[in-house]
Amino acid sequence: MEKVWKPKQEKMEKRLERKMTAMSEQSIRTTRISTGLSYDYLCMHQNLDLPEGFKVPCFELFNGIGNPKAYLRAYCDQLVGVRDNQALIMRLFSGSLTGEASDWFTAQDIRRWVTWEDMAVAFMERFRFHMKTVPVRYYLEKVKQKSTENFCQYASRWRMEAASVQPPMGKEELVSIFIRSQETNFYDRMLSMAGKQFFELIKMGEAIKYGLKTGRIISVAGKATGSSSTGFIRKKKEHVANISHTPSPRYK
Structure with missing residues (x-):
């Protein structure tokens, strides 16, 4: 037989149900805040609207390795049209990070960064020791x-390394240091090319390498070894000859 609820009891049941629902929602909100999973916690400038006609650039991603200051400059260059919109610049920054840099950003309390400069300083402090x-x-x-x-x-790898030297080197200094960095077989033959263009040194180096490989150029090391061993053999023969020609003592 179906139960008939009294109006007063039904009203109490509904009130209790609303109270339980409110407590459950409050518990969920508290959990999100404590675990950092709320939208307000995860999203920087959540009320931000993109400017009309603005398209998010395709950023070159930063993985934590390299010059962080150079990367910040490249990032800002891509947002030159919205330079006064700090909220937008800060909001898009996480999308330009990957790998270790992205992990670092995710672990931060973004609410402590009020301005773009706050974020940039924290970024520099974290990755400045990763600079090459x-x-x-x-x-x-x-x-x-x-x-x-x-x-x-x-030569190409060496030239790229040389391009990073500060202050920059002139053409003559570049050629001079490149010659000094060569092994003996190359150094002796390139020494006369001081003052030449760098590409001429590359051609000379390739020619020397080919000559050593085909035997048309004798390695300095091989030449030194050969002369040394020849001298040793000659001395050994002379020593044997002297022994064989030494007269034996006569006994009476």
Whole structure:
């Protein structure tokens, strides 16, 4: 038999139900805030509207390796049309990060960054130690050809390293240091090319490499080894000859 609810009891049931629902929603909100999963917590400038006609640029992603200041400059250059809209610049920044940089941003409390400068300073402090050390002139003399490179590949890699030296080198200094960085077989033959163009050194290096490979040019190391061993053999023969011609003592 179906139960008949009294109006007063029904009203109490509805009131209790509303109270339970409110408590449940409050519990969910509290959980989101404590775990950092609320929209307000996760989204920076959540009430921001994109300017009319604005298209989000295709950013070059930063993974945490490289010069962070150079990256910030490149990022801002792509947003030159909205330079006064700091909220937009801050909002889009996370989309330009990947890898370690993205992990770092996700772990931050974005509410502590009030301005773009606040965010940029925090970014610089985190990644400034990841900057590649600028090579010095002495370092360039230690850059040698790898066994997996031909001479042209080696020269191109060396030239890229030299381009990072500060202050920049002139053409004559560039050629001079490149010659000094060569192994003996190349150095001796390139020494007379001081003052030439860099591409001429590459051609000379390739020619020397080919000559050494085909045997048309004798390696300095091989020549030194050959003369040394020849001298040793000659001395050994002379020593044996002297022993064989030494008269035996006579006994009476």
